[in-house]
Amino acid sequence: NAKDAMPEGGKLTIETKNIILNEEFCRIHPKATPWEYVLLRVSDTGHGMNKETLAHIFEPFYSTKKPGKGTGLGLAMVYGIVASHQGFISCSSSSGAGTTFRIYLPVFEGAAAELEKQASEKPPQGEGETILVVDDEDYIRDLGEQMLSRAGYQDRCSAELATK
Numbered sequence: 082n083a084k085d086a087m088p089e090g091g092k093l094t095i096e097t098k099n100i101i102l103n104e105e106f107c108r109i110h111p112k113a114t115p116w117e118y119v120l121l122r123v124s125d126t127g128h129g130m131n132k133e134t135l136a137h138i139f140e141p142f143y144s145t146k147k148p149g150k151g152t153g154l155g156l157a158m159v160y161g162i163v164a165s166h167q168g169f170i171s172c173s174s175s176s177g178a179g180t181t182f183r184i185y186l187p188v189f190e191g192a193a194a195e196l197e198k199q200a201s202e203k204p205p206q207g208e209g210e211t212i213l214v215v216d217d218e219d220y221i222r223d224l225g226e227q228m229l230s231r232a233g234y235q236d237r238c239s240a241e242l243a244t245k
């Protein structure tokens with residue numbers, strides 16, 4: 082989205098930090114609860130969004146892109162992934178002033194040790210099963226196909242199936 086918002090170039094900033102949300106912050110942000118979080122902040126200097134667009138950005142299939150240039154599922158999927166991890170996401174933007182997304186993910190005790198354990202384990206290998214990869218971007222489908230084939234799976238890309 083930032084790439085599309087900055088067709089002539091611009092600045093994309095990605096930051097992370099640990100943060101503790103207090104009661105006062107949570108009163109202003111109803112989806113938040115007081116806790117320790119990791120904050121992922123992504124900002125761009127693009128053309129920004131007006132209030133009407135901003136009100137709909139997390140809705141599935143909402144897109145400001147021309148037909149064939151996007152499905153409007155990207156931010157809806159991000160929202161769902163963040164929510165499924167007991168986090169929340171906020172966005173601030175205005176026309177001509179860029180956009181900032183803030184993703185808050187809760188810190189869980191023992192999470193780092195569990196991640197290290199999982200990283201040291203060998204990932205599961207497929208046994209020739211077929212997985213359908215669906216995306217409107219060729220390079221994402223290609224990457225998915227490469228990763229799945231290395232893991233022992235067969236891939237059927239949505240573009241390949243659409244031409245049959």
